[in-house]
Amino acid sequence: MPDVTFTVDGKKLTAPAGTLLIDACRKAGIEIPAFCYYPGLSLQAACRMCVVRQEKVPKLQTACTTQVGEGQVFVTESAEIAQARKATIELLLGNHPLDCPVCDAGGECELQDMTFKYGAGESLYVEAKQHREEQKWSPAVYFDRPRCILCYRCVRMCGEGMDVWALGIQSRGASATIAPNGGDHLDCEQCGMCIDACPVGALTSDTYRYKTRPWEMNHVATVCTHCGDGCKVTLGIRQADNGTDIVRADNRDKSGINGDFLCAKGRFGFDFVESPDRLTKPLIRNAAGTLEPATWEQAIRHVASKLKEVRAAGRAIGVIGSNTTTNEENYLLQKFARTVLGTNNIDHVRSTDYPGFAAAMAGHDHRAASLRDTQTAKAILLIGGNPTEEHPLLAWNLRTNFRLNQARLYIATDSPIKLERQALMSLQLPVSLESGGYESLSDFLGGDDNALDFGAMDDVIESRPTQTDTVPTELTHAKTFREAVLAEDSLIVIFGEEFRGAAIQKLVAWGLGKENVKFAYLGDYVNSRGAADMGLLPDLLPGYVPVSEPGAFGEEYANLSKQPGLDAVQMLDAAGRGELGALYVVGADPIASYGVDPAAFENTFVIVQDIFLTETAALADVVLPSASLYEKTGTVTNSYGDVQLVKKAADKAGVKTDFEILVRVAGGMGIDIKKLVPFGTTGKGGVTADMGQSRGAQSGEADRHAVWLTANNLEPRLSPFDPLAVLDEIQRLLPAYQLDRLNLFGGNDVPSQPGFVPVSDLLAQAAHQDVVLPAHDGLFTSGTLGAHTVALTEIRQYQHSVSDAVVAETAAD
Amino acid sequence: MSTESLSIFSPQLAARFDALVEKYPLRRSALIPMLLYAQDEIGYLSDAVMEEVAERIGITTLDVRNVASYYSMLRFKPVGKYNVQVCTNISCMLRGAYDIFEHLQDRLGIGHKGVTADGVFSLEEVECIGVCCWAPALQVNYDFHDDLTNEKVDDVLASYRAKARSEQAEGGSAHA
Amino acid sequence: MPRLVSHPDEVKIVTRRFGMGAAEIDRYIELGGYESAKKCLEQGPEFIINEMKASGLRGRGGAGFPTGLKWSFVPKQSTKPKYVLVNGDESEPGTCKDHLIFLHDPHAVIEGTVIAGLAIGAKTGFIYLRGEYRYLIEIVEKAVADAYAKGFLGKNIFGSETEFQVIVQTGAGAYEVGEESALMESLEGKRGVPRIKPPFPAVVGLYGGPTVINNAETIATVPHIFAMGGAAYAAVGSERNGGTRLFGISGHVERPGVYELPMGYNLKKMIYEVAGGVRGGRQLKAVVPGGSSTPVLLPSEIDLGMDFDQVGKAGSMLGSGGVVVIDDQTCIVEFALRTISFYAHESCGWCIPCREGTDWLKKSLTRFHAGFGTMKDIDNIQYLAENMMGRTFCPLGDAAAMPTIGFVKKFRKEFEDHLNGKPCPFAKHVEVALV
Numbered sequence A: 001m002p003d004v005t006f007t008v009d010g011k012k013l014t015a016p017a018g019t020l021l022i023d024a025c026r027k028a029g030i031e032i033p034a035f036c037y038y039p040g041l042s043l044q045a046a047c048r049m050c051v052v053r054q055e056k057v058p059k060l061q062t063a064c065t066t067q068v069g070e071g072q073v074f075v076t077e078s079a080e081i082a083q084a085r086k087a088t089i090e091l092l093l094g095n096h097p098l099d100c101p102v103c104d105a106g107g108e109c110e111l112q113d114m115t116f117k118y119g120a121g122e123s124l125y126v127e128a129k130q131h132r133e134e135q136k137w138s139p140a141v142y143f144d145r146p147r148c149i150l151c152y153r154c155v156r157m158c159g160e161g162m163d164v165w166a167l168g169i170q171s172r173g174a175s176a177t178i179a180p181n182g183g184d185h186l187d188c189e190q191c192g193m194c195i196d197a198c199p200v201g202a203l204t205s206d207t208y209r210y211k212t213r214p215w216e217m218n219h220v221a222t223v224c225t226h227c228g229d230g231c232k233v234t235l236g237i238r239q240a241d242n243g244t245d246i247v248r249a250d251n252r253d254k255s256g257i258n259g260d261f262l263c264a265k266g267r268f269g270f271d272f273v274e275s276p277d278r279l280t281k282p283l284i285r286n287a288a289g290t291l292e293p294a295t296w297e298q299a300i301r302h303v304a305s306k307l308k309e310v311r312a313a314g315r316a317i318g319v320i321g322s323n324t325t326t327n328e329e330n331y332l333l334q335k336f337a338r339t340v341l342g343t344n345n346i347d348h349v350r351s352t353d354y355p356g357f358a359a360a361m362a363g364h365d366h367r368a369a370s371l372r373d374t375q376t377a378k379a380i381l382l383i384g385g386n387p388t389e390e391h392p393l394l395a396w397n398l399r400t401n402f403r404l405n406q407a408r409l410y411i412a413t414d415s416p417i418k419l420e421r422q423a424l425m426s427l428q429l430p431v432s433l434e435s436g437g438y439e440s441l442s443d444f445l446g447g448d449d450n451a452l453d454f455g456a457m458d459d460v461i462e463s464r465p466t467q468t469d470t471v472p473t474e475l476t477h478a479k480t481f482r483e484a485v486l487a488e489d490s491l492i493v494i495f496g497e498e499f500r501g502a503a504i505q506k507l508v509a510w511g512l513g514k515e516n517v518k519f520a521y522l523g524d525y526v527n528s529r530g531a532a533d534m535g536l537l538p539d540l541l542p543g544y545v546p547v548s549e550p551g552a553f554g555e556e557y558a559n560l561s562k563q564p565g566l567d568a569v570q571m572l573d574a575a576g577r578g579e580l581g582a583l584y585v586v587g588a589d590p591i592a593s594y595g596v597d598p599a600a601f602e603n604t605f606v607i608v609q610d611i612f613l614t615e616t617a618a619l620a621d622v623v624l625p626s627a628s629l630y631e632k633t634g635t636v637t638n639s640y641g642d643v644q645l646v647k648k649a650a651d652k653a654g655v656k657t658d659f660e661i662l663v664r665v666a667g668g669m670g671i672d673i674k675k676l677v678p679f680g681t682t683g684k685g686g687v688t689a690d691m692g693q694s695r696g697a698q699s700g701e702a703d704r705h706a707v708w709l710t711a712n713n714l715e716p717r718l719s720p721f722d723p724l725a726v727l728d729e730i731q732r733l734l735p736a737y738q739l740d741r742l743n744l745f746g747g748n749d750v751p752s753q754p755g756f757v758p759v760s761d762l763l764a765q766a767a768h769q770d771v772v773l774p775a776h777d778g779l780f781t782s783g784t785l786g787a788h789t790v791a792l793t794e795i796r797q798y799q800h801s802v803s804d805a806v807v808a809e810t811a812a813d
Numbered sequence B: 001m002s003t004e005s006l007s008i009f010s011p012q013l014a015a016r017f018d019a020l021v022e023k024y025p026l027r028r029s030a031l032i033p034m035l036l037y038a039q040d041e042i043g044y045l046s047d048a049v050m051e052e053v054a055e056r057i058g059i060t061t062l063d064v065r066n067v068a069s070y071y072s073m074l075r076f077k078p079v080g081k082y083n084v085q086v087c088t089n090i091s092c093m094l095r096g097a098y099d100i101f102e103h104l105q106d107r108l109g110i111g112h113k114g115v116t117a118d119g120v121f122s123l124e125e126v127e128c129i130g131v132c133c134w135a136p137a138l139q140v141n142y143d144f145h146d147d148l149t150n151e152k153v154d155d156v157l158a159s160y161r162a163k164a165r166s167e168q169a170e171g172g173s174a175h176a
Numbered sequence C: 001m002p003r004l005v006s007h008p009d010e011v012k013i014v015t016r017r018f019g020m021g022a023a024e025i026d027r028y029i030e031l032g033g034y035e036s037a038k039k040c041l042e043q044g045p046e047f048i049i050n051e052m053k054a055s056g057l058r059g060r061g062g063a064g065f066p067t068g069l070k071w072s073f074v075p076k077q078s079t080k081p082k083y084v085l086v087n088g089d090e091s092e093p094g095t096c097k098d099h100l101i102f103l104h105d106p107h108a109v110i111e112g113t114v115i116a117g118l119a120i121g122a123k124t125g126f127i128y129l130r131g132e133y134r135y136l137i138e139i140v141e142k143a144v145a146d147a148y149a150k151g152f153l154g155k156n157i158f159g160s161e162t163e164f165q166v167i168v169q170t171g172a173g174a175y176e177v178g179e180e181s182a183l184m185e186s187l188e189g190k191r192g193v194p195r196i197k198p199p200f201p202a203v204v205g206l207y208g209g210p211t212v213i214n215n216a217e218t219i220a221t222v223p224h225i226f227a228m229g230g231a232a233y234a235a236v237g238s239e240r241n242g243g244t245r246l247f248g249i250s251g252h253v254e255r256p257g258v259y260e261l262p263m264g265y266n267l268k269k270m271i272y273e274v275a276g277g278v279r280g281g282r283q284l285k286a287v288v289p290g291g292s293s294t295p296v297l298l299p300s301e302i303d304l305g306m307d308f309d310q311v312g313k314a315g316s317m318l319g320s321g322g323v324v325v326i327d328d329q330t331c332i333v334e335f336a337l338r339t340i341s342f343y344a345h346e347s348c349g350w351c352i353p354c355r356e357g358t359d360w361l362k363k364s365l366t367r368f369h370a371g372f373g374t375m376k377d378i379d380n381i382q383y384l385a386e387n388m389m390g391r392t393f394c395p396l397g398d399a400a401a402m403p404t405i406g407f408v409k410k411f412r413k414e415f416e417d418h419l420n421g422k423p424c425p426f427a428k429h430v431e432v433a434l435v
C-alpha cells in the first residue's frame, strides 16, 4: 500500500493507505483509548471509546475501524470527545460492581485507568446493581460476570488466536454474557489467554486469585522452563518466609519472542518451585546406606575428595548434564568434566539430534530460521510433530501468520494434526514413528516418485474427501503437494526428532539445494539446544567442535583429550560392567530415562544435583539440592537457536545454583577457579568497569548502569559465581554465539547461528549410535517438573475428566 | 446427516432438515429455522436438540447456544401446550393491553412466563407482534387474536381449552 | 384476522389487490400480475434502474433512501454472487403494514424481488419474515412454490435464459435483525449483531456478495411502478417523495388501520378525517409519527405533510409510517417507559452506549414512574439519552435515545408532576415484566 499523509491533532502523519487510524496514532505516540480493540484480532467497534472527530464527517468515528487516507484530518482529543468517552465510562460503571479493592486486576485494569483519565467520578446511577456469583469454569479460569465489560477480547483470543473457540456470547442486550463451551465449564487448552486479554478483572486465574495486589509484587522477566520454544515470561514475586514466592506468571508487557502468547504450562506451571518435594538440604548416604541431611560444607568436601580419589585411581568418570540448566552452567559443566575431571565422558539425555542438525547445517550461515521467522514467513513446510501440543508458541505463530498474512502452510505428518485447519495443503505420510520412514519424504521431495509407499498405508483416511483406497489418488495428491512446495520461492522447513543423523542430512541437503529455504529443528526442553550447543557431548566441544580437532579449545583447555568419550548410554553400560568409578549427574534422571537397573551402580560413586529426589538421586551417594531455572541467572537457547536471558526471580532457602555448586566442587578439588571461571581482572574477556559509576546511585539507576555496562562488555565480574563471566568466554570461543548483548540484556531473543563449523571439521563425526530419547510432552506435562506442579496436575486431571465425559456421552447415544 | 435413526426428531422433521441445510449457499443459514422448527416439535430447545442441530450443520454446540440465546422466540424450558403471548407494546398498551394481560393472569392464575399446573397454558408478555392497528392483540402459539376485550379473551381461552380436552380424549400427544 | 379499512382519500396502488384473493397466483395474474417482471426482463437493468429513479420511490423501511439510487450502487461485475434481500422483519412498534402485504399480495413481493434481481444481476433473492409471522410465512412459501410451478422462478424464468431463485426465511424474534447488516448475519445463521460499515451491503453483503436490501413494502411497490410508469407513480406523491405510502394508524383513534395515502398527506387530516379522530371524543395529547423510534409531535405540530422531508424538518421522522395517536388520558412517562423498555429488550448488547444506556434508562424510568424519582433524574435521563445519540454501533441506540429526549423535552412538566411521591395521575402502576 502506498503511503498517505493525514493530519492528527494538527500533526502531519504518514502511514500506508488503509492503516487503521488507531494503529497509525499509536505508532506516532498518540494514545487512543480502547477496550475492544486488540491488535491482530478482528475488529469490533463495540466499546466506542476510541471515538475521534474526522473533518467533514457528521458523527464521531471509531479510530479502530477508520482507515487512513490521503489528506484526512482528525482530532483525537477535544471537549466533545472527552465527554463522549466519559459518558461511555459512566454507563459502564453504572452496573459495574466497583469492587476494585478486592479485584485481581486492581492497579492493572484498563477500566480503572480510563476512569482515572476521563473522570466519571460521580455516580448518576442509583439502581441496584446486578450481582452474580463468580463462576469457576475450570481449575485455571474463573469468571466474575459483573466485572465483564463485554469487549469480546477473550472470545476472539480463544477463537481467532488459539483456534479453540471455547468461549461464546449468549443472550442479548444487558443480559448478554460471555459463556464457556461446557455450559458451566470450559473444555479447552486451559491456556489462560482469555485471562491475559481481559482488560478488567472479569477473568481471573485460580493460581493468582485473591493472592496479592499487583503493586506488592516484583516483576521479573525470564524464560519459561517448560518447552523448547522458550517463551518470555514475567514472574510476579512476593516475599515469603523461606525466600520468595512466585505468585503469578504472564507476559504482561507482551514483549519478547512470544508477544501475547503463553500456554498453560508457562502461565500456571510455576508452582513446582514451592513443591514440598523440593530438595533443600544436601544429602549424603551414610554407613547404613540411607541418605541423610548434611551441610553444604560436608557435602561439597565429600564430593570433591571422592572425585579426586576416583580420578587419582585412574578410573572412569562420567558426567550427564541437563536440558533445563543454563548455557553457562552447561558450558561450565563440560569444561569441568574436560579440564578438571579430565574426561570426554560427558553427555545429556538427548531429546533430539542437534549434533546431527549442526552437521547438516555446517558451513551454511543464515539458513537457520528463528522462532520469529515463523510468524512472518510466506510459506512453511511442517514435517512431523504436533506443534499445538508440543510447541505451543510455534503453533501460535503459524496460526497468527496464517490469519494475518495468509501464510501458506504445508503439513506432512503420519497422522492428522489440528494445525491442518490453517494449512493450505496437508499430506498424510505412509509412515509411522516406529518405521522412521519420514526419511523417505526427502527422497520424494527430491523427485523420487516411488519413495512414498502409499500401498503400505492400511488405514484409509476418512477425512480427505478425494480419498479412495487406491494408491494413485494418494500419489497424485502427494505430487500436487510437492509441486506446490517446490513452487514457493522462500520456505521454512520445520521438523523434529523424527529426523536423525543421516535423515537430517538428506532433508537439509534437499532444502539447501533450493534458494531461500531455512530450517528449524525442534527439541523438547527449554535448553535442549543449549545443552548440545554448549558441548554436553562426548565427541563435540562447545559449538560442535570435534574433540579430535579442538582448535582454540586446545589452547585454552588444559589436559584436553582428543579421544571422544562415552555417551550417556555407554556410561551406564560401563557402570553396569563396574567400569565407571563415578557418575556426576546434573539435572537429569538417566535411570528413569533409560530404564537402567539401579544395581548397575553398585561400584559407582553417584553424585546428583537436582531440585527433586529423582530415581537417580534416590540411589546417589551425594545429592546436592539445586536451584530451578526461575532461581538463577544466565542464558538459554531455544530450539531455533534464539538465545534469551534468564533472570533470577525467586529464591529458595537451602538450594544453590548448579553453577555455584560446580564452582564450589572444583574449588574443593583444589582447582584454580580463575582458570575455570574467568572472573576478575585476570579473566581473558571482559573489561572491568569502574564500580563507582553505579555505586551509590539509586537502585533503578544502578540497574540501568548494569544494563549499559553489560551491553558494553564492561561487566564487573568480581565473583566466581557470576555466570556472565562464563558467557564472556562462550562469546569469545564460539563464533555462533556472537550475541547482540544490548538486545539480550534488554530482554529480547537474539539469534545464534548453527552453520558455524566448517564442513571438513565434522568429517570426524562418524556414524554413532542413536541415543535420542524424545520426550513428547504435551500441553499439560513437562517431565519431572510437570509432575511436581499442583496446578498443572489439576488441570491435566480436569481436562482428562472433561474429555472422558465427552467420550462417555458419545458412547451412550 | 445419515443418522436419521439416531435423530431425536420425527422422521418428517429430520427429512425436512436434511433438505433445509442444502437449500442455502451456506449450511449455517438453516440454523435459525431449524431451531424454531425443532422447538415447535419438541416444545423447547433441550441440550439434545442443540447438540443434534449443531451436528447437522457442522458447528459447535456452543455456537448454537450463542445464536439460540439471542432470539427471543427461542426458549430453553418447556412452556404450556398453548403459549399465550400478550403484546403490551405502545399501540396495544394505549388500547388496554395491560388490562388484558392482568385479566389473563387472573384467569390462568399465573404470571409472566408462568405455566398452568395442567400444562395447558403458559403466559408471556411480549414485544410488538406486528398487529398494532388491530390492537390489543395476542398470539397463542402462532395464531393471532386481535381487537381484544376481556370477553374475547375468555372465548379464546375457552376454545383452546376445548381443543386441549378433545385432543386429550383422542390421546393426542402434547406437541404433535 | 386483521381487518381492512378504507377511506376515500386513499390512492390504492400497493393495496390495489388487497382483499381480492391475489394470494392465489392465478388471481394475481388475472389482476395483471407478473406483467411488470416480464417487461423488465425484456428491457434490462438500465431501463429498470432509470424507471426506479424516475419513480422517486424512497425506501419504506425507515430511512427513506432512494431505491433506484441504492440499486445503482451495486457493482456490475462481481466475483461473488449478488443477492436481493427483502426485509420483512417488521418489528418497529406501531408498524403492521408489511403484515397486510404478505397476507393479501405476496406475489407482489415475489415479483418485486425478481425485478430487483434483474436490476442488479442477482440470481437469488431472500424474503426474510419475522418468526412471529408464521402464518404469513406459510402463505409466502406457497406463493413462491406456485411461482416456481409456473416457471416464473427457477433456472429459466418466463422461459428466458435468466435464472432467479427465491428462498423464504424465518426469523425467531429480534427487532435488531431488521437492521440491514444484522439481517444478513441472521440469515447466515448468526446472532443478529450488525456489521461494521463500510463496506456497505451493496458492495459486501450477504455471504460476502453485493446485496440489495429493501423493505417489503418498497419491494411490493416495484411491480406497480412498472405497471403505471415511474413518472406517473412519482406524480402521486409530493416533492422528492414519490408515490403513496401505507400509513398504519394505531392508538387512540376511532378507526385504526392501514391506509394507503399519497406521500405528503396532512397528518392532522390523517388523524381527524381518515382515522376518524381521537377515540371517545377525547383531546389529542401527542403523536408518534413514524413508529416508536421517531420523536413525538405535539398537537400544535401536526399540521404537517407526511413525507420524509417535511417530517424531518419538523424535528421528527417519517420512519416506518406507523402513526401512533396518544390521547390526553395517557401518561407520557409511562409511554416513554414502555418505549425504552422495548429498546432495552431488543438491544443486541454489542456496544456499550446502547446496551448500558437502554438498560439504564429503562431502570430509571421504571423507578421514576413508580413515584420514586428525583428532579435530578429528569436531567440525567436527558443527559444519558443525549450521550447515546450518534455514539452507538448501529442506529438502534439513536432509535432509543431520540424518542426519550423528545418525551423529556416536550413533556418535562409531566415528568415533574410525577415527583415528590405524587402518583401517576393517569395509569395504575405499570411494571414491565419483560426481561
Ligand SMILES: Cc1cc2nc3c(=O)[nH]c(=O)nc-3n(C[C@H](O)[C@H](O)[C@H](O)COP(=O)(O)O)c2cc1C
Binding pocket: C058, C059, C060, C061, C062, C063, C064, C065, C067, C087, C088, C089, C090, C091, C092, C175, C176, C177, C178, C179, C180, C181, C213, C214, C215, C216, C218, C219, C394, C395, C396, C399
Ligand atoms: C434497529 C433497526 C431496525 C430496523 N428494522 C427494520 C424492519 O423491521 N424492517 C425494515 O424494512 N427495515 C428496518 N430497518 C431499516 C433497514 O436497516 C434498512 O434500512 C431497510 O430495510 C432498507 O430498506 P428500504 O431502503 O426499502 O427502506 C431497521 C433499521 C434499524 C436500525
Ligand code: SF4
Binding pocket: A147, A148, A149, A150, A151, A152, A153, A154, A155, A178, A194, A197, A198, A199, A200, A202, A203
Ligand atoms: S470477560 Fe473480559 S475480555 Fe471477555 S468480554 Fe468481558 S471484559 Fe472483555
Ligand code: FES
Binding pocket: B087, B088, B089, B090, B091, B092, B093, B127, B128, B129, B130, B131, B132, B135, B137, C093, C094, C095
Ligand atoms: S404494539 Fe402491539 S402489535 Fe404492535
